[in-house]
Structures are given as structure tokens and as C-alpha cells.
Amino acid sequence: MKAGRDFQLFRPRKGLGTKAFLLLVASIALMAVDHHYNYLTGIRGALATIVYPVEWVVNAPTALSRTMAEEFASHQTLLHENRKLHASLIQARAKLLRLRSLQRENTRLRKLLHASGEIPGHVEVAGILSVDLDPFAHRITLNTGSTRGAHLGQPILDAYGIVGQIIHVSPITSQVMLITDPASAIPVEINRNGLTTLAVGTGDIDALSLPYLPNNANIKVGDLLVTSGLGGRYPRGYPVARVTAVAPQPGARFAQVTATPLAHLGRDHEVLLYFGHSKQASRRHLRGQ
């Protein structure tokens, strides 16, 4: 009879609640530390290395198809492409010639103004892994990690403009937050008149929002937005977006201004890591080499 009283059909397991509670507390502590400090970079790096094979497998078909396309491209196609690339290289070189003299002139003028000289940066190519992360966040994964010099906060460009910045880095991969991510804000200035503001991500891959411009701000459709260099994260003077709509809001404090990113977000296979923005970063990069 005693045994019968103890018997319970749907008896919950002992200690389950305690265990779950401890794990919940542990997750909350982790989140708090991860959100406010950088202590967990090592742990995240280790975890990201553990899951790297999964990313590799998911990326493999795309990588394979690209290799196959290269392997089996006809002689004619390659020749054609080569000729085209050669032509664009000559054009780019010609532009660069002019740029160099302009740069020298700029440095001289800055010296006359007693302003600090610009530190020229250099870039390195990194491939994008074709994996889908959170659909609500605009993130990409790169096949380049801290062993090749990638570091937290590093600006990422492509051939057309600013792409975003590195937010997580592991030894072999890194994650980039695009400028269109809802959590992203990039300090920009209007190239025409130097008016500075912030361009905030909207969660739409084709749109940035400029929410802090007053109704009478001097901004027009078609204006080019370049990085202002304020905040010290992005280098100065790189193109970001072009203004597509300006709608003054008579009743509100700020106008509604939207812009389209110039970088080919979501269409790139390769991006550029920007080095030399901070001395520490370039030192770290040299050590990495």
C-alpha cells in the first residue's frame, strides 16, 4: 500500500527545475557580459571554430560551382574577360595617376592648415561564405579570421562603397554587420557641403535612413553621402550611399530622408578588409603576417 501511495504516473524528474533555473541564470549572465564587455571573444571564437565545419559544408556547393565555372570556362570567354579586365585596369591606373597628384596636393594643403595628415590605409580581399544567418539581421560571414589580421570593429568595403564592420571574429571566420542592419549606424557627411549626420540601417537591404536631419537641412535627392570619419571606426571619405528621397515633415522635428547604399550588398562574392585605420590594428596585422 505504501508503494502505491508513492507511485505517481506523470512524475516530473527530480532536479529538472533546479537545473533549468541554473542554466537560465547562466545564459542571462553570459548575455550581460557579452553585451557590455569583450571578455568572451575567446569563448565565441572557440565556439565559432567548432561550428566552422557546418559553415564549410553549407558553403561547399557554391564554392564548387564557382570553381567548376572557372575550370570549364572556354578559352574564348577567358580571353574576352581578360581583355575587358585589362581595359578597366588601364582606365583605373590613369585615374590613379591623377589621384596621386591630388593626394600630394591635399597633404601639402593640410600641412599649410596645420591639420594632421591622413594616414593611408591598405586593403585585403576576403571571400564571403554563402550562409544565411538570422533573417532579421543583415550579417555576412567572411572566410577570414584573426589569424589573417581581421579584428573587431574593422571597416569592410567593396569596390563601390562601405559594406559594414566586423562584429565577431574567430581564428578562421568573422562576421560582418552590414550598414543596413537595424542595429547599425554610420557617421556620414554630405559630399556637396560637408553637413554631417548619421545613416541608420533600416532592415531593408536597399535603404538607409537619415533620421536626424532638420526639415530645413541642405540636402537634395542625388546627394552623395561619404563617411565623415567621426566616431573613429570608419575611415574618412569613402562613399556610403546616395540620397533617394527627401520628405520634410512639417509637424515633426526631423525630415524623412532615405538613401540607397552604393556597395553591392547581398550581391558581392568578395569584400575588402580595411587596414591601417588605427595604429594598433595595423601592428596587430603585421604581427599576424
Next chain:
Amino acid sequence: MRVKALLTVAVTLICALTLTIIPLPAWAEAWRPLWVALAVFYWILALPEHFGVGLAWCIGLLLDALTGSVLGAHALAMTLAAFVAARSHLVIRMYPVWQQSLLVALALALYEFALFWINGILGVQGIGAARWFPILSSAVLWPWVFVVLRAVRRRYVSMRV
């Protein structure tokens, strides 16, 4: 035999992680089922003496590293959903599969809500109704996941692990 069983579970979970980041067409992206949560759910229901909230927490942490969310977000959400599963696994196993779908949807609603709430605290705006699409698609897919994983379990995991 024990190693084989563990390996089987690991392989199914790795498949689930793979499906989580595999590229989909843009329209299907918002509907991507919560594969990892479904797999964890199944193993907790099938082998409750061996897998519970601990496994869920570890997998959640891997998911955090994989998707780049704040460390602990998916771990917390997964632990909550797994707690529901582990707590009432005997009850859930009594139901026919399609009714299990409803319970899965309920647990996953808890999961999504936890993530939604964490994102809210961290200042990332929630994105309307699309947040709840994965719960629907996961609930619809649960019977198939259940059947497939049951076949895998019967084939590779002996009854007495």
C-alpha cells in the same frame, strides 16, 4: 552501442544546424523552420533519461556562435523550450503526432518570445508578424521530423542505450 547512439544524435543535430544556415530564396527565409529546436525537442521526448535541458543549453550556445547573436540568447530560449518538453515528456508522448504539433508550436512560441524579448532589451526592433512564421512552419513540419527521426532512432539507437 552507446557511442553509436551518441554519434547518431550528434549527426542529426549537425544536420539541423546545417539546415539553419543553408541559403534559401528570399521569400522562404522568413519561413525557415526552427530545425535545431525541433531536433532537440525530438531527442528529449525520445530519450528523456539521457537528454534534457543541458543538451538544449549547449546546442543553444552553438547556435549563438553560428548566427552571431549575443552569447546566451538562443541558449536561454532553447532551455525554456526544452524545459517544457522534459517536464511533460510523458504527457506529450501520449498524444497523436498532429496534436503534438500544437504542443510543439506552444513550446516554440515560448522560444521565439524569449528571443524577441532579448532582442527588445538589447535595442533591436522587432519585425512584426514575420517573427511568428517559423513557429507555423515548424509545427507543420513536426510530424515529418518526428517520423524521420523515429526511423533514425529505431535503426541506429538501441532501446537500451
